[in-house]
Amino acid sequence: xQKIEQNSEALNIQEGKTATLTCNYTNYSPAYLQWYRQxxxxxxxxxxxxxxxxxxxxxxxxxxxxxTTLKQSLFHITASQPADSATYLCALDMGTGANNLFFGTGTxxxxxx
Amino acid sequence: DAGxxxxxxxxxTEMGQEVTLRCKPISGHNSLFWYRQTMMRGxxxxxxxxxxxPIDDSGMPEDxxxxxxxxxxxxxxxxxxxxxxxSAVYFCASSLLGPGNEQFFGPGTxxxxx
Numbered sequence: 388x389q390k391i392e393q394n395s396e397a398l399n400i401q402e403g404k405t406a407t408l409t410c411n412y413t414n415y416s417p418a419y420l421q422w423y424r425q426x427x428x429x430x431x432x433x434x435x436x437x438x439x440x441x442x443x444x445x446x447x448x449x450x451x452x453x454x455t456t457l458k459q460s461l462f463h464i465t466a467s468q469p470a471d472s473a474t475y476l477c478a479l480d481m482g483t484g485a486n487n488l489f490f491g492t493g494t495x496x497x498x499x500x
Numbered sequence: 501d502a503g504x505x506x507x508x509x510x511x512x513t514e515m516g517q518e519v520t521l522r523c524k525p526i527s528g529h530n531s532l533f534w535y536r537q538t539m540m541r542g543x544x545x546x547x548x549x550x551x552x553x554p555i556d557d558s559g560m561p562e563d564x565x566x567x568x569x570x571x572x573x574x575x576x577x578x579x580x581x582x583x584x585x586x587s588a589v590y591f592c593a594s595s596l597l598g599p600g601n602e603q604f605f606g607p608g609t610x611x612x613x614x
Contacts, residue, residue, distance in 0.1 A: 419600045430504075430591050430605030431543070438600070476543065482599040486531040486550060490543040 389414040391491040393477060399497045400467055408462040408494045410477035415489065418482025420453050420460045425474045425493070434475075435462075439482075467498045504606035506592050512612045518580040521609045524573055525594030533603060534567055534577050535591040543591070549575065550597055582613045 394409035410420070418439050423431035437444040437453045437460070444451045450463040464471050474495045478488040505524040513519055525532050533548040547557040549569045557567070564583070569575040579586055589610050593603040 421602060428608075430593070430608050431603075432605070433602035436600060436602065480600060486595060486597055486599075486601065487533070487545060487548050487556065488603060490545075492542045 389489075391415070391477065391479060391489055393475075393491040393494045395494060396492070397495045397497065399499060402467060402469060402498050402500050404467055406464040406467045406471070406496055406498070408475050408477075408496065410460040410462070410491050412458050412479060412491075415458075415479050416455075416481070417479035417489075419480035420451075421478045421480060421488065422449075422451060422460075422462050423476045423478060423490075425476060431476055436480075464496075469498045469500050472497045504592055504594055504604055506590075506606035506609050508609060509607060510610045510612075512614065513582055514614050515583055516581045517613075518578065519582045519586075519611060519613075521577040521590050521592075521611070523575045523577070523592030523606060525575070525592070526604055527573070528596070529594035529604070530572065530597045531595045531601075531603075532569060532575050533593040533595075534575070535593065535605075536588045537591060537608070538588045546577070579611075582611075584613045587611055587613050 391412045421436045422434045425431040435451050437451045448465045452461045474493045476493045477491040507522045534546040537543045546559045547567045552569045567577045589608045591608045593605045595601045595603045
């Protein structure tokens with residue numbers, strides 16, 4: 388069956404440390420992988436997109452890697468801040484042009500001051 | 501741009517009543533998505549439209565759910581009759597048609613069915 392799993396439901400880290408979130412998938416062959424942030428009471432907000440032929444993508448303190456052999460994406464937040472506390476969702480895009488995304492279960496990150 | 505607009509933001513209704521959720525996508529976007537989010541099941545895609553045409557409604561849980569998109573700037577999700585297990589947050593999202601495009605989500609409608 389097709390599955391998209393994100394590591395632990397909740398992740399707590401100390402302010403200033405690097406947070407690493409994992410997205411693993413089975414039985415999918417995505418052309419793109421997107422990461423979203425969701426704050427309580429709000430809709431998800433797009434953060435980053437990485438293509439299947441890209442190994443790594445960076446945006447400010449965020450870094451995403453994509454390993455199509457391992458079927459895994461890692462999402463890093465360096466120098467984490469309490470304001471980074473939120474739920475982070477990965478989403479797979481098959482690149483067919485149909486435009487639908489397959490979302491993971493999400494990881495709730497808490498950065499402790 | 502105002503972003504994706506959803507109404508109402510909160511809806512409390514009694515079992516058996518009809519519920520209609522509304523969405524206005526971002527102007528110029530030609531793909532629209534309806535999602536349901538619960539603690540147990542996460543974010544589930546219910547149905548999506550490309551150029552106002554329903555493409556995939558396999559996520560719609562039952563015949564009690566229906567969705568329409570009469571024009572490029574408006575969509576509705578209707579539940580009739582509603583049941584307590586329909587209680588969830590319903591999100592509408594829009595995007596430009598094409599691979600690799602991000603989706604823009606609305607603020608959601610929190611539905612409670614008593």
